[in-house]
Amino acid sequence: MPSPIGHLLAGYVVHSIRGERFQNKLVFFGTLFSAVAADLDFLPGIVLGDPNRFHHGITHSIGAACFYGIAMWGALRCCRVSKTLLLALLFASAYGSHLVLDFFSVDNSDPRGSPLFWPLVDTYYIAPVSLFLDIQRPQGGTLTLLAGVFSMHNLLTILWEVVVLIPFVIWAQQRRAEKQRVLRPVGSFDALTGVDSLGRRSSKETGQ
Numbered sequence: 001m002p003s004p005i006g007h008l009l010a011g012y013v014v015h016s017i018r019g020e021r022f023q024n025k026l027v028f029f030g031t032l033f034s035a036v037a038a039d040l041d042f043l044p045g046i047v048l049g050d051p052n053r054f055h056h057g058i059t060h061s062i063g064a065a066c067f068y069g070i071a072m073w074g075a076l077r078c079c080r081v082s083k084t085l086l087l088a089l090l091f092a093s094a095y096g097s098h099l100v101l102d103f104f105s106v107d108n109s110d111p112r113g114s115p116l117f118w119p120l121v122d123t124y125y126i127a128p129v130s131l132f133l134d135i136q137r138p139q140g141g142t143l144t145l146l147a148g149v150f151s152m153h154n155l156l157t158i159l160w161e162v163v164v165l166i167p168f169v170i171w172a173q174q175r176r177a178e179k180q181r182v183l184r185p186v187g188s189f190d191a192l193t194g195v196d197s198l199g200r201r202s203s204k205e206t207g208q
């Protein structure tokens with residue numbers, strides 16, 4: 001499985017594609033949270049003194065992503081937030097990005113992969129070709145796990161995730177910049193660059 005950093009980068013890409021329209025920091029952080037939410041399955045194990053006990057179970061399935069989206073939709077509706085369906089789809093997509101990254105990563109712990117099609121079938125699936133390496137997690141208690149994850153292997157794993165995902169992040173940023181340029185009204189100036197949507201500099205900039 002990739003590290004939280006890899007999952008957060010994937011969440012950033014998902015937000016750039018589907019979440020930019022909301023222009024809201026809560027939506028941004030909600031998308032990032034959703035991208036790592038599947039790994040909350042560490043929590044019950046941490047409480048019981050065995051962090052790996054429930055990891056890579058049913059939270060790593062398309063069914064869980066659907067339930068997550070439905071729960072988000074319900075919670076947003078309760079809070080009387082507008083565009084609840086679009087937001088729920090955004091958060092479910094970010095949750096799904098987690099499954100994609102895990103599917104394409106090395107997994108050295110049995111059973112390998114994730115029960116992707118739970119609750120229909122309990123079979124575990126993993127891609128025949130891995131794009132990402134495996135974060136090594138020592139078996140044992142929480143302290144053993146925390147002490148063991150800070151290793152050279154895991155540092156290299158994270159660096160490799162960044163190398164693989166950075167092209168997607170750059171593409172997403174360019175896409176976002178292009179969208180903002182198109183959406184900005186003609187004649188309005190970007191506060192950051194002082195350039196309008198037609199590429200003209202503001203009068204303040206030019207001294208006119």
Ligand SMILES: [Zn+2]
Binds near residue numbers: 039
């Ligand atoms: Zn995971």
